[in-house]
Amino acid sequence: MITFPNAKINIGLGITEKRSDGFHNIASCFYPVNWCDMLEMIPAKTLSFQSTGIEIPGNPDGNLCLKAYHLLNEKYDIPPVQMHLHKIIPIGAGLGGGSADGAFAIKMLNDMNQLGLSIEEMEGFATELGSDCPFFIENKPVYVTGRGEVFDTLDLSLEGKYIVLVNPNIHISTKEAYSGVTPTPLSVDLKQLLTSSINEWKGNVVNDFEHSLLKNYPVIDNIKKSLYQKGAIYASMTGSGSTVFGIFDDEIDLSNYTEYMVWSGKLD
Template sequence: MVYFPNAKINIGLFITEKRADGFHNIESCFYPIGWSDVLEILPSDKLSFKSTGIDIPGEPSGNLCLKAYELLKKDFDIPPVSVHLHKVVPIGAGMGGGSSDGAFTIKTLNYLFELGLSLEVMENYARKLGSDCAFFIQNRPQFCFGKGDEFSEIDVNLTGEYIVLINPNIHISTIEAYSGIKPKASASDLKETLKLPIQEWKNLVHNDFEQNLFPRFPILGTIKESLYESGASFASMTGSGSTIYGIFEKEVDLRNMFDNYAVWQGFL
């Protein structure tokens, strides 16, 4: 079976407090986008994992696809599988690409072996893989809080809007992103703010990581400003970086402007 694990963007990201377990509580709107990897999982005589496309650092045993398989293997007598991941979504780019791969593996195995797992049960498995993995089980716009693995409904529909995502080939680790962050209560109610027209988001919707990361990586701020100069209604860094996105009212083509970077553009 072949699936296309897609990435997401954060529309607003407030880091509200440091938790006793060392993680941080956040508030954000997670929104799925079309930039996707390619995941093939087939029954096999032995468990195997192969990756192509963007090079994935670390040992294959640490990949979330295999970790997802092992999670389900503990509770269900599922046979070995052959996993082929073609990596397209940049790594360490704030779009949850690896988390999506893990979550889609859970969904694929559930379907392939007719496990009958509910969305809630699959989300609980996904939470064991990483903070934002559970989002990709339902894979629809949601208000995310806690570690990014708790959800509630949010009234945001960007269907028909055009998005351009720019990744300047900078890998930002989670540790580096959180270095120097001072958590604070969000200054506004994100759910209510996102009910406003997109053109009003610019001065109201923020990603708290930008304040620390833009001085360290000036190109990020330059890209954001370039998107606004090109007509974006709203532009922001997503997650803990380093991808910057712009949302436009109509289709644009900015690939030539950022031809040295990884670019994805398309309708939401």
């Protein structure tokens, strides 16, 4: 069985409160984009994992695909699989690529073993893997609060809009990015802004990580400015960086981003 775990972007990201468990409460829109990894699992005599494509830092035993297997195996004693992840989504990039791999692994193992888990049950397992993971179970645009696992429907469709994602090859650790932010309650009604016209977003829909990271990494700031110069209706860094996205009505010329990792396409 093969699946294609996709990235997400954060449209607006308020970091509203530091919690007693060390995490932060956030408010954001998570929106899926079709920049995808490839994840294959086939039944095997022993459990194994290999990855190709972009090199993944850290010990392969800590890969979220394997963690997903162990999580389900603890409870359901599932048979071993051979896993192959072809990594395409930039890492430490605010795109949630690792989280998507983990969540898709849960969904695949549920299907392959006919575990019959509900969406809520899979989201529960995904929350144990990481704050961003549960979103990828349903994988549709939502308004997110809590540490990233509380979902509220959002009447927002960007279907047909053209999106450009530019990653300047900088790996930013999520933990470090959070430690550089002073949590502040939302000063605007983010959910309402998101459901108003996209033309209202520039300057109003804000990612709280930008304040510190755009200063520390001028290249991120420059990419954001260049997307606006190219006519973006809205541009922002996603998550804890370092990827920047721009939303356009039409395709744009990407020739001045050749030194970066770039993905573009229509939003669903």
